[in-house]
Amino acid sequence: MDGFWIVLTGTLVASVSGVLGAFxxxxxxxMMGDAISHAVLPGIVIAYLIVGHRASFSxxxxxxxxxxLTTFMIENLSIKGKLQVDASIGISFTFLFSLGIILISKYANQIDIDTDCxxxxxxxxxxxxxxxxxxxxLGPRPIWILGGxxxxxxxxxxxxxxxxxxxTFNLDYAKSLGINVIFWHYALMALVSITTVVSFESVGAILVVAFxxxxxxxxxxxxxxxxYMLALTVVFGFLSALFGYSVSVWLNSSIAGSMSVVAGGFLVLGVLFSPKRGLVVRWMRSKRISPHQPAYRK
Amino acid sequence: MSDFLTFFGFQDSNVNAVFFSVVLLGFVSGMVGSFNYLKKKALVGETVAHAMLPGIAFAFLLSGVKDPFFLLLGAIFSGWLSIFAVDFLTRSTIIKPDAALAIVLTVFFGGGMMISTYIQQSGSFEQAGLDEYIFGQAAAMSMQDVQVFGFVAAIVLIVVLLFFKSFQLAAFNPDFGTVLGLPIKFYDFLLSTLTIFTIASGIKAVGIILMSALLIAPAATARFWTNKLQTMLLLAGVIGAASGIVGAYISFSYSGMPTGPWTVVALTGFSLVSVFFAPKKGVLAKWNAQRKNRQKILCENILKLAYQLGEMDRQFKAPRSREAISKIRRIPASEWKKGMELIQSQEFGTCVNGQLVMNFKGIEKGKSINRLHRLWEVYLARKMNLRPELVHKDAEAIEHIITPELERDILKELDLCSNFEPLREIHPVVLADR
Structure with missing residues (x-):
C-alpha cells in the first residue's frame, strides 16, 4: 500500500509539473523551474514567521x-535592464535564495525551519x-493537497x-491580436510556484524540477x-514514478533521486529510439539514402 | 570599529584564511564567468555545480575515505561528464540549451542522491561531510583552502593569458574561428575545464548557490561598464573579490550571519546599481537619452510647423499661437509649454504671451527640417517607387535623424544639386490632384 501511495504522489507531481513544464x-x-524552486525560500520563511506554523495556505x-516577484525581477532585468535572460535568472534566484538563508540565520532561534526541511x-x-x-x-494528506x-x-x-x-507558440501574433501577453506569463509562473511549493513538502525540490x-x-x-505532447508527458511522468520507485526499492536508495534518474533514462531512450527523430532512426535513414538526395535533418 | 580593524588588520589567522579565500575565489570566478556569460551560457555553473554531487559521492564510495583529493577528482570528472551531456543534448537532439541544462542538472543530482543514500544506509562513513561539500561551509575555510584557491587562480590566470586571443574568438565569433581552421572545440573544452576547476575547488567552501552567483553576477555587472574584454575580465574579478570581502566582513561582524548569502546580496547590489546607473548602458542613461531625443523631436516639430505657417503667409517672424499651429498638426498644451521652454533655452526664438516668435536661427532650423522631410519624400517616391500618399509618415520620423552626410548622399542619389529646395510636400500635391 505504501508503494501505491508513493507512486500516486510521484505521478501527481509529475503530471502537474510536467504539463506546466511543457509550456x-x-x-x-x-531553467525557471530550478530558479523558482530556489527563489521561493524567502516566501516560505516569511510566511512561516508571520503565521508561526507551516500551514499550507499561507x-x-x-x-x-x-x-x-521572481518573475517580475527577471523580466525587468532582462527587458528594461538589457541583461541576458539566463544571467537575469541566475542573479534573481541566487539573490532571493540568499535572502531566505539570511532570514533563517537571523531567526534561527525563533523558528524551527532550515533549508533541509x-x-x-x-x-x-x-x-x-x-x-x-x-x-x-482518507489516505495521505499530501495526496489531497497535490490532488487539489x-x-x-x-x-x-x-x-x-x-x-x-x-x-507560447507565437508571442508576436498574440500581441498583434491584443492578447495580454504579460498576464499569461505571470499566471503561468504563479502556477509553477504553487506547484513547486506544494510539491516541496511531499517530494523535495529536485524531483519537482526534474519533472x-x-x-x-x-x-x-x-x-x-x-x-499529444501533454498526454505523453503525463504517461512518461507516470512511468518514471512507477519504475523510479521500483528501482529505489531494488537498490534501497533515495526515491526522489531514483525517479529523476529513471526519468532521465526514458529521455535517453527517446533520444535513441524516437521514431521521428531518434538517433538510431536517423542513422538508419542516412545509410539508406543515396548521397544525391538531401539528407534528413532534425 | 574594532571589528573593522581586526578584520582589515589581518591579525586573526582564521579571518585571514576566509579573507584570502573569498578574494581569490571571487576573482577567479569573475574571470571564468565572464567567458561563460559572453558565450550566453551563464547558467552552466549552476548545472555543473549540482552535477558534481554524484562524482563526489561515487569517489567517496570507491575510496571509502574523505580524502579531499579523491573527492575533487570525482567532482571534476562528473563535472566534465555533465558538460559533455549538455553539449550532446543540444547538438544532437531538438532539445534547447536551457532544457538540456535543467535535464542534466536534475538527472545528475538525482543520481548523486541515490549514491549518497546508499552510502548513508551502508553505515560507517562520515556521511555528513558530503552534504557540506555541496552546501558550503564558508566560515570553516582554512589556510589549506587558500592554497587550493591560489593554485587554481594561478592556473586560470596562466591559461587565460596564454589563450587570450583564442578565447576571445571562441566567445565572440566561433564560426569565424572554425572557418579559419582554428580548434574552437578545443578552446571551448579548455574554457569548460577552467569552469569545472573553479567550481570544484570552490564548492566545498561556498556551496552551489554562491558558486553559481559568483560565476554569473560579476560578469553581468562588469559588462555594463565596458566593451573591452580585458577590462571586463579584470572588473568582473574585482567585483567578485569585493563582494566576497563584504560577505566575509558582515559574517565576521554580526554573529550568526552566513558569509555566502551576504556575498550574494552584495553581488546583487553591485548588479542592480550597474543596471540602473552605468553610463551608456544603464537604465537611467538610456532613459535620459530617450528623454533628450523626445525633447529634440518636439522642438524640431514645433519649429517645422511654424515655418510651414510662415511659408503660407510669407511672414516667418510673425508670432504663432498653439491653436494656429495645431491646425496643421495638433500639439497638446502641455507639450507646447515644454516646447516653448526648450526653444527659448536653445535660442531658436522667444515666447510672447504664449505665442512663438522665431528668430533667425529658429527659422533656419524649421526650414532645414522641412527640407529634409520633403527630400526624403522625393527620395522614397522616386527611388523606392512608393505611392506618394505613403511617403509622409515615414518622412515624419526620418526628418529628425538625417545627418548632413546622409543628406549629401541622398542628393547625389537623386542627381540634385545641393541647394535643391522642394517647395511643398509631395503628398498634399498628389492628393489635391485627385
Whole structure:
C-alpha cells in the first residue's frame, strides 16, 4: 500500500509539473523551474514567521507572491535592464535564495525551519501522514493537497488553454491580436510556484524540477502535436514514478533521486529510439539514402 | 570599529584564511564567468555545480575515505561528464540549451542522491561531510583552502593569458574561428575545464548557490561598464573579490550571519546599481537619452510647423499661437509649454504671451527640417517607387535623424544639386490632384 501511495504522489507531481513544464519548455524557460524552486525560500520563511506554523495556505500565498516577484525581477532585468535572460535568472534566484538563508540565520532561534526541511521533502514519508475524517482513513494528506493543486492547474489550463497556447507558440501574433501577453506569463509562473511549493513538502525540490523538464522533453522528442505532447508527458511522468520507485526499492536508495534518474533514462531512450527523430532512426535513414538526395535533418 | 580593524588588520589567522579565500575565489570566478556569460551560457555553473554531487559521492564510495583529493577528482570528472551531456543534448537532439541544462542538472543530482543514500544506509562513513561539500561551509575555510584557491587562480590566470586571443574568438565569433581552421572545440573544452576547476575547488567552501552567483553576477555587472574584454575580465574579478570581502566582513561582524548569502546580496547590489546607473548602458542613461531625443523631436516639430505657417503667409517672424499651429498638426498644451521652454533655452526664438516668435536661427532650423522631410519624400517616391500618399509618415520620423552626410548622399542619389529646395510636400500635391 505504501508503494501505491508513493507512486500516486510521484505521478501527481509529475503530471502537474510536467504539463506546466511543457509550456516552459516551449517558451525556452526550463531553467525557471530550478530558479523558482530556489527563489521561493524567502516566501516560505516569511510566511512561516508571520503565521508561526507551516500551514499550507499561507505557504502557498507566500509562494505565489515570491514567484511573481521572481518573475517580475527577471523580466525587468532582462527587458528594461538589457541583461541576458539566463544571467537575469541566475542573479534573481541566487539573490532571493540568499535572502531566505539570511532570514533563517537571523531567526534561527525563533523558528524551527532550515533549508533541509524546506527544500528536501521526503517522498518516503508520504504514506505516514494520513488524515482522518470521522475516524475514517482518507489516505495521505499530501495526496489531497497535490490532488487539489492538480485540479487547480488542470482547470486553469482548460479555461486558459487558448491564451497559454498562443502566447507560447507565437508571442508576436498574440500581441498583434491584443492578447495580454504579460498576464499569461505571470499566471503561468504563479502556477509553477504553487506547484513547486506544494510539491516541496511531499517530494523535495529536485524531483519537482526534474519533472518540470524531463518528461516534457521526452514527449517533445516523440511528437510535434502539442496536445499529444501533454498526454505523453503525463504517461512518461507516470512511468518514471512507477519504475523510479521500483528501482529505489531494488537498490534501497533515495526515491526522489531514483525517479529523476529513471526519468532521465526514458529521455535517453527517446533520444535513441524516437521514431521521428531518434538517433538510431536517423542513422538508419542516412545509410539508406543515396548521397544525391538531401539528407534528413532534425 | 574594532571589528573593522581586526578584520582589515589581518591579525586573526582564521579571518585571514576566509579573507584570502573569498578574494581569490571571487576573482577567479569573475574571470571564468565572464567567458561563460559572453558565450550566453551563464547558467552552466549552476548545472555543473549540482552535477558534481554524484562524482563526489561515487569517489567517496570507491575510496571509502574523505580524502579531499579523491573527492575533487570525482567532482571534476562528473563535472566534465555533465558538460559533455549538455553539449550532446543540444547538438544532437531538438532539445534547447536551457532544457538540456535543467535535464542534466536534475538527472545528475538525482543520481548523486541515490549514491549518497546508499552510502548513508551502508553505515560507517562520515556521511555528513558530503552534504557540506555541496552546501558550503564558508566560515570553516582554512589556510589549506587558500592554497587550493591560489593554485587554481594561478592556473586560470596562466591559461587565460596564454589563450587570450583564442578565447576571445571562441566567445565572440566561433564560426569565424572554425572557418579559419582554428580548434574552437578545443578552446571551448579548455574554457569548460577552467569552469569545472573553479567550481570544484570552490564548492566545498561556498556551496552551489554562491558558486553559481559568483560565476554569473560579476560578469553581468562588469559588462555594463565596458566593451573591452580585458577590462571586463579584470572588473568582473574585482567585483567578485569585493563582494566576497563584504560577505566575509558582515559574517565576521554580526554573529550568526552566513558569509555566502551576504556575498550574494552584495553581488546583487553591485548588479542592480550597474543596471540602473552605468553610463551608456544603464537604465537611467538610456532613459535620459530617450528623454533628450523626445525633447529634440518636439522642438524640431514645433519649429517645422511654424515655418510651414510662415511659408503660407510669407511672414516667418510673425508670432504663432498653439491653436494656429495645431491646425496643421495638433500639439497638446502641455507639450507646447515644454516646447516653448526648450526653444527659448536653445535660442531658436522667444515666447510672447504664449505665442512663438522665431528668430533667425529658429527659422533656419524649421526650414532645414522641412527640407529634409520633403527630400526624403522625393527620395522614397522616386527611388523606392512608393505611392506618394505613403511617403509622409515615414518622412515624419526620418526628418529628425538625417545627418548632413546622409543628406549629401541622398542628393547625389537623386542627381540634385545641393541647394535643391522642394517647395511643398509631395503628398498634399498628389492628393489635391485627385
Amino acid at each position: 516552459l519548455l516551449l517558451r525556452k524557460m526550463s 505557504l502557498i500565498l507566500g509562494a505565489i507572491l515570491i514567484g511573481l 524546506v527544500l528536501h521533502g521526503e517522498i518516503a514519508f508520504v504514506p505516514l501522514d494520513t488524515i482522518y475524517w470521522n475516524n475514517m482513513n 493543486t492538480a485540479v487547480l492547474v488542470a482547470s486553469f489550463i482548460a479555461i486558459g488553454f487558448k491564451g497559454l497556447y498562443i502566447t 518540470l523538464v524531463i518528461p516534457p522533453s521526452t514527449a517533445y522528442l516523440f511528437t510535434d502535436n502539442f496536445k
